[in-house]
Amino acid sequence: MEVCRLQVVASRATIRCRRIINQSSRPLLQCVPMTFVRLDRGVHMQSITTNMQYLSNDSIKLKVDPNTMKLDQNIKKPLCLMMIYMTAKPKHVLKYADLYLTKDFDVISVSCTPTQLMWPAMGSQVIADRLLSFLESNSSEFTHPLVVHGFSIGAYLWAELLVQTPRNKKRYQPILERIAAQIWDSPADVDEVPIGAPLAVFPNNKFLQNIFRLYIRAHMKLLHNVATKHYMRATEVYHASPCKAPGLFLVSKTDPIGAEKRSRRAAASWEQLGIKCNFKCWDRSPHVQHYLRHPEEYKSVLYSHLEECGVLKNSR
Template structure:
């Protein structure tokens, strides 16, 4: 009887994993068609020309006010920029893309990920939720790009989350490497993470914690952090199935059962890394102000788990702003409460000296 149940569970897990793999292959195939297709509408792909070709024609320069050397505050002149502008996207790695308003050529060292042309704007590192659609990410990126930021999006697949040593940890190393080699006084950093993105940033901090002195300047360059529907380890079994199979309850339950089996069985290659990343996220290397955005009705990024993180950070002297809506789906607070979301976000950015004229900024959205 026991062997029969075990065999049934293995068959079900195999079917679920096969479905996930087929889904991921389809997604990867669609991404490989073209970056322009991956980022539709206002997104444009810029390819660096070969040395023998003519250089890219420069666009009309947009007038940006100078940044404060200390805080890189965006000035009043930036408010006059037109709202409808194209966004250029540049692939840094398979899972990292740099989005900016300017159409420019981006060249990098493939080993260090150092850009040959320095970034000259504040940088938002945006950790996506699982299976996030490009159009959804575009809406958040546009908020920041309209205010003069560059945005680097970071994504991971369900497979990478399930096998962190061969997945999320490799992405985390690339994120830290890029920031270490490209962040300076001209472009302080803001973190904006969604859902499982909190776990990915935890893996980034695990990597940096092995040599804190080396990464001290990078850590100090982070001005603030925004966590939207942040997910804790115990909620992965709820969040991952809903992300992979959002409209199929049967497959959600099958994947949930497998993930519970996965956590119990693969402690060394998987579970222990989740626990460590969760612990480092709760203790955090970044002692800068944070904004939590969540909902009482969200079982994935639960109030309980976020409250524990908030309490831990506040006990370490970190200022934590908190907005919890009564009813709003997971990572959908902006869609449900657009005005409230942007009011809170711009107020927070103003409080950490990342923007000026918060009221005027809000009027542009």
Template sequence: MSSKLSVLTLIIKRQILCDNYYFRATSRKSIIKFNNYTTFSHQNQSQLQKEKLSISQNLTFYSCEDNHSEDRDVKRQLLVLFAWLFAKERHLDKYRKLYIQKGFDVLTVKIQVLDFLIPSRGSHIVAQDIVNFLKDNETKYSTFIFHAFSVGAYQMGEVFVHLQKYENQTVHHKTQQSLKGIVYDSAIDVNEAAMGLSKASTNNSILQKFISTAMKTHLKIFYNCCTKHYILSSNSIHRPDFKCPILVLLSRNDEVANHVNTFKTIEGWKASGVKVFHKCWENSPHVSHYFKYPQEYQTLIETFLKNIN
């Protein structure tokens, strides 16, 4: 147990150095409605729009300039972007810009290691924050697109689980109507979590093995408070309640996301009647397809958006 705690401490220190992240208190107040947003100046106004709006520690909102009209007849589109662990803002900006140029507002979701390790204090709160955002702004959008990277797919699954709760029936119905497509980019499943966390935390192979072992121990010891929630999230993705089209972006040499498992998932979706598009590169690192093949990646996203519209 002491060695496991040492590993978790190492992960936390690594995360603080990378993201300057400090763990939240158990109770926190999230800001959801548009008129309550806290505004921050954007550092790159020429590439994105003029303001970045903070909703909570995990959620940030970017508004497309074309969506500023208050005319209720104007159809607005929302992208919910589920980031990978330790994602840097300058990398996420590339994806945000891609969608903003297509007329989407963008809600970015970033979870940290502790959000993943302790769902009741982390990913569950984040999921409900997202559900609240969708509920409070349901009349503003006719179209939702979800785009999930790596472990972000787990957080998206938590959103699906929360949408199935009785108290979220109204927003569940709205999401069924408005969710037009889902993009999975280098998505990992619960059985790949240990490997994914280890490789996201360090490039040192010895530490990777150590962290992977600690994570597997964590999954066994904390089944009731953690692992069962990872499985519920995974089930909500493998057996989706939302039958919208899916685009899967993956690579055969991805060291984190297993392409064989992903293809099995694709076949399961197709068997259930879901329309699935996919692109599998022979050589492309984890969550780096856009950076390695920018023009092709952009064309894939644009084509997918046209197909679902």
């Protein structure tokens, strides 16, 4: 009876949710011409793929080989890989990217749509594969530190990249060793997908949130081999991270999506592996809004961590 009920829910919810989501979601993945846009603050943004944007203070026009993901120019600055939360608006991406752009970093923002999250083999895993190809093809050109800064579901997207690395350690471990620091702001676990995804897609519509939540739960229950097993595997690899860069966790006690207890569990697992971890937990702060609510403290904690990792010097 339980399965029959879920099938009915999934059938009804799938039709409506897919129609709504697909109206706003981009294609699953495609390479696009490197379009060049100058933003208001003087930041220059270029599309590498539909899910990867390159941001820089410099007016440089890059070209990428869509087959190898190799750039036609060397990256001459420290680079931050920013794993963005789902449905983040460009102005919010720029606000977080500015934390690094003001320190003379370049930034690559990596995003994931709801459709890509729900169908990993055609979505999130492909994005992770392209990002890994980008890092591998350009790794010899990285003469400055690499930093990973992720938000919410961006932790899962990064974990999908990590899943691929143990399959060929000789090939991929040198890439991970180039990462000097990692920062995780409100990282979301597989158990929080039914909580967080509806809020991200329909932030102001509780009715549609409830429908989408029913759909996600049915999707994860009925399509275990299509979706859920990939989420679970990514979570396992995230906790047993092959990336040994020191980690900073930024969470709050009132965030139901990026739950404090799960980040503490991840930090404990990392410390057992010899990964140094710093932890900041605010008493009250919404999901992925810690910087908006506590800007000075957020910057202080972030830059202190980057200084400890040797990425920044005299940053304040």
